[in-house]
Amino acid sequence: MNRQTQKRLLGAAALVVAAVIWQIVAVYIVGRSFILPSVTDVAEAFVNLLGSGTLLTDAVVSLEHFGIGLIAALLLGVPIGILMGWFRVADFLLDPIIEILRPIPPLAWIPFAIIWFGLTTQAAGFVIFAGAFFPILTATYSAFRSVPKVFVEAGKVLGCDTSFELIRYVALPAALPAIASGIRIAMGVGWMCLVAAEMFGVSNYGLGYQLWHNYYLHQMPNVVVYMLILGFVGLAIDRIFRNYVDARLLRWHAGEVA
Amino acid sequence: MSGVTIRDLSKAFPRGDGTVTQALENVNLEIGDTEFICLVGPSGCGKTTLLRIIAGLETATSGSVTIDGRAVTGPDPKRGMVFQEYSLFPWRKVVDNVAFGLEMKGVGKAERRKTADRYIEMVGLSQFRDAYPFELSGGMRQRVAIARALANDPDVLLMDEPFGALDAQTRNRMQKELLSLWEQTKKTIVFVTHSVDEAVYLSTRIVVLSPRPGSVREVIPIPWQHPRDRTSTEFADVRRKVLRMIDETENAQ
Ligand SMILES: Nc1ncnc2c1ncn2[C@@H]1O[C@H](COP(=O)(O)OP(=O)(O)OP(=O)(O)O)[C@@H](O)[C@H]1O
Ligand SMILES: [Mg+2]
Numbered sequence: 001m002n003r004q005t006q007k008r009l010l011g012a013a014a015l016v017v018a019a020v021i022w023q024i025v026a027v028y029i030v031g032r033s034f035i036l037p038s039v040t041d042v043a044e045a046f047v048n049l050l051g052s053g054t055l056l057t058d059a060v061v062s063l064e065h066f067g068i069g070l071i072a073a074l075l076l077g078v079p080i081g082i083l084m085g086w087f088r089v090a091d092f093l094l095d096p097i098i099e100i101l102r103p104i105p106p107l108a109w110i111p112f113a114i115i116w117f118g119l120t121t122q123a124a125g126f127v128i129f130a131g132a133f134f135p136i137l138t139a140t141y142s143a144f145r146s147v148p149k150v151f152v153e154a155g156k157v158l159g160c161d162t163s164f165e166l167i168r169y170v171a172l173p174a175a176l177p178a179i180a181s182g183i184r185i186a187m188g189v190g191w192m193c194l195v196a197a198e199m200f201g202v203s204n205y206g207l208g209y210q211l212w213h214n215y216y217l218h219q220m221p222n223v224v225v226y227m228l229i230l231g232f233v234g235l236a237i238d239r240i241f242r243n244y245v246d247a248r249l250l251r252w253h254a255g256e257v258a
Numbered sequence: 259m260s261g262v263t264i265r266d267l268s269k270a271f272p273r274g275d276g277t278v279t280q281a282l283e284n285v286n287l288e289i290g291d292t293e294f295i296c297l298v299g300p301s302g303c304g305k306t307t308l309l310r311i312i313a314g315l316e317t318a319t320s321g322s323v324t325i326d327g328r329a330v331t332g333p334d335p336k337r338g339m340v341f342q343e344y345s346l347f348p349w350r351k352v353v354d355n356v357a358f359g360l361e362m363k364g365v366g367k368a369e370r371r372k373t374a375d376r377y378i379e380m381v382g383l384s385q386f387r388d389a390y391p392f393e394l395s396g397g398m399r400q401r402v403a404i405a406r407a408l409a410n411d412p413d414v415l416l417m418d419e420p421f422g423a424l425d426a427q428t429r430n431r432m433q434k435e436l437l438s439l440w441e442q443t444k445k446t447i448v449f450v451t452h453s454v455d456e457a458v459y460l461s462t463r464i465v466v467l468s469p470r471p472g473s474v475r476e477v478i479p480i481p482w483q484h485p486r487d488r489t490s491t492e493f494a495d496v497r498r499k500v501l502r503m504i505d506e507t508e509n510a511q
Binding site: 154156157159251252255 | 314339343350361407
């Protein structure tokens, strides 16, 4: 038996044991599905939800909120990070503003999200944006500040004569691995903001919305189903992004680091 | 094609405590068009600093560098540089590293890759054209860096110990390649080396710098035709003379 199958088997065994313990605790010790739904309650709820057919719509709506927030965070965070990392003046100008806004918890923006955007998809996107923007900005900024000088100088002697060319052909590719890790962190934060962003009724679908809706209906097995789906989708997003980055974008980087 | 005039050049680096490191002091040197100059001198005497000032990557504290009567104010692809340290772009394959300068000039992809391939072949790395720098050994990387500087076809080529990391055999081959390239293209070359043997083998003139602060201690013309015979007695005589001169410079300090 090789390492990989050993790892899989042990992992699966532990999962089964955890599920059995959960089932025993839920049925024989707690005994009330409202307080702790059992594994079978949750499985049943999952099958019912599959039948009723909104799971897919929920996932799509949530991904839409998430996508809007993340894309907005990328479109603003990367360029501002580049400006601040490359141009001293931009750094001096923007740094105080950023330092004041950054410690504000993303969810504290919810009131203004509603006032500015109403109960819309954009409002949910804005909350996710508030969570994802700063990790992307700071990662881009510090990645640009740590581009090795010799690369920039090599670029200059080889004919990059504008800041734009140096950024486009030297600094950005050099900074990309660090920016990609920043984006991964931002996606994690953004996904965590999703449940809260969908809490205040911007839509009648969405994984976060359904979580709250089923809580109000006291359908706790359904709540657990949505919790697990939130976890799985979050994991899948992270995996897909990481695989894409490692395989396509940054094949060179794997060989450069320990 | 270009000659380089260095006049009363001094460079002081400020240090944290308010004092300065005087790296170069009153360097005067007239480098003729198509010359092959070797700079030798003890470690820390300012050889790299001098090359960087000629390249336009560093500004002199006083004095000037002019090329064909025009003062150097900043980097220019007409002055190619092979850095002492590792400077390949790790995110580009060998061929795209070598083609970088041509890409900046706006040369189309097919054409610039063709040119790059020629230089890659010259440094003996055709098999590695699609490799990333991390897949190469230190000496191979340095050869790519040389090909990258050459592919840009500069008038003045500044080389900072380019063969320092190579084994003796590759080093000899690269020296021959560089000479034939220099004879074909008539570039002006300023070449830093720690090897007196290499300097005598390659250069039209050897410039011996004094220990820090560096200034020109001696200029030794080597008027022989290439290829030169390392085993000849004249060769050994000149090599001995230069070595003695470096020793004296260091002891005089
Ligand atoms: N950016 C810098 N800031 C401060 N001091 C510097 C800087 N670059 C070089 N120096 C100093 O200038 C002096 C000359 O350095 P340089 O690198 O030119 O020496 P070198 O002759 O190339 O040495 P080596 O043969 O070891 O490469 C050294 O004392 C060094 O400490
Ligand atoms: Mg040096």
